[in-house]
Amino acid sequence: MRERLKSNLSNNIITHLFAPSIEIEQYRSFESMMEVNKAHLVMLISEGIIKLEVGKEIMDSLEEIGEAGPEQLEIDPNLEDLYFNIEAVLINKVGKEIGGQLHTGRSRNDLYATVLRLNSRKSVLEICHLLIELRYTLLTLAEKYKNAVMTAYTHMQPAEPITLGHYLSAILYALDRDFSRFIAAFHRTNYSPLGAGATASTTFPINRKQTARLLGFINPMGNSLDGIASRDYLLEIVSAMNIFANNMSRLSQDLYIWSTDEFGLVEVDDSVAASSSIMPQKKNPITLEHIKAKSGHVLGGLVSMTSIMKNTPYGHSRDLAGESHKGFWEAVSEIKAAAVLMNETLDTVSFKEEQMIKRAKNNFSTVTELANVLVREGGISFREAHQIVGQLVSEMIEANTPVTKVTSEAIGKISYQLLGKELVITEVSINKALDPAENAKAKNAEGGPAPNTVELQLEAMRNKLHKDRKWLEEQYKVIEERKEDLSNFIK
Structure with a gap:
């Protein structure tokens, strides 16, 4: 395998490159490499590139090597990689004239x-x-x-x-x-x-x-x-x-x-x-x-x-x-x-x-909906409503007043200061807007957090999950069927 090269491998090359690589590939790649070897051999036999009796002898030896497993390989790092180590075992079993034919029509x-x-x-x-x-x-x-x-x-x-x-x-x-x-x-x-x-x-x-x-x-x-x-x-x-x-x-x-x-x-x-x-x-x-x-x-x-x-x-x-x-x-x-x-x-x-x-009740996260209420019931623009609620929140935080204490009077006072007119919003509307559960429930636009819209999202995700699981099962099934086909060819 080193016919073109006149000197032996450097010990540093073996120690730092080939030995560590083979050690990893021996267990990660052994099974895959044996599958590739067998599939390639079946093809060589099917196409008449190597004789049937030669192919059977190689296949029997490959089966023995595969059944023994990667741990039974006697690794020689001077052989450069996992494939050459497997090939060395094969040739040791059947000779170079026969074992050497496995690599026909391919490269490492x-x-x-x-x-x-x-x-x-x-x-x-x-x-x-x-x-x-x-x-x-x-x-x-x-x-x-x-x-x-x-x-x-x-x-x-x-x-x-x-x-x-x-x-x-x-x-x-x-x-x-x-x-x-x-x-x-x-x-x-x-x-x-x-x-x-x-x-x-x-x-x-x-x-x-x-x-x-x-x-x-x-x-x-x-x-x-x-x-x-x-x-x-x-x-x-x-x-x-x-x-x-x-x-x-x-x-x-x-x-x-x-x-x-x-x-x-x-x-x-x-x-x-x-x-x-x-x-x-x-x-x-x-x-x-x-x-x-x-x-x-x-x-x-x-x-x-x-x-x-x-x-x-x-x-x-x-x-x-x-x-x-x-x-x-x-x-x-x-x-x-x-x-x-x-x-x-x-x-x-x-x-x-x-x-x-x-936390949702007391951290002012509900006041966006309060602004929406001002738009719907007060007949003002959202930008005006945003201004009113923003000042309301600022005043309440300064006074250390909880959001649950928002009143119709406070809203009317600020709206008069900012817009020159006093908005009249009912306490029922205010309390509903500031209730986090009602607030979330009301957000039932497609993709929103309302429980009924969330259920639609989860139904979509449930269906997609079932579809993806089926896809995964199909991939495993195809791979296993092909392995069975390869095994049947071998028999």
């Missing part, structure tokens, strides 16, 4: 490009599974709390009354978009580079459609150079992971703030909290902290991969094929952990409904 370049797509495809489906679980947990919470009134915040200041169900529905819509991004990334990942060769395909009469089908891909990639050079699909996957992680981080940040003593709206379960070594009163929501931090690791993976790929030629190179996707696997690990932590935290979290509505 298209082999590893195919293995990487199989591995990353598997990771996308695993993330999709976790994302579906998280969305079901959120859906259950949203349905439970669709009538629980709370304050919505803008600029971290009290804005308007909504329901907790409405807030959680908003997160569901964000995660729905996340899932659609993973579907798109999966689709573009699920094409086979096998048969692209080193870069220029091969002169052997291979059947790329057959190997693509046996490996569960949609089709072969349309250009052999693109087959070995493309890694943009990894950037697309990790970009989707980054956005998903960002959405989870923002949810975590809200829960984190709401769990403080100052807000007192949320309490995480003891099972996902930590204590202090010195302060006995502490209950620390550590999962939320880790989820936020893991978002940074995913972003780091995206930045790392992009930085490496941008200076590689559009062909095969070690920085592209060996280095560029290291950040990808860390990102996969971190996003999976974050999704699991987020799901368990939400599955056990407690929301303090009495405290939520108490």
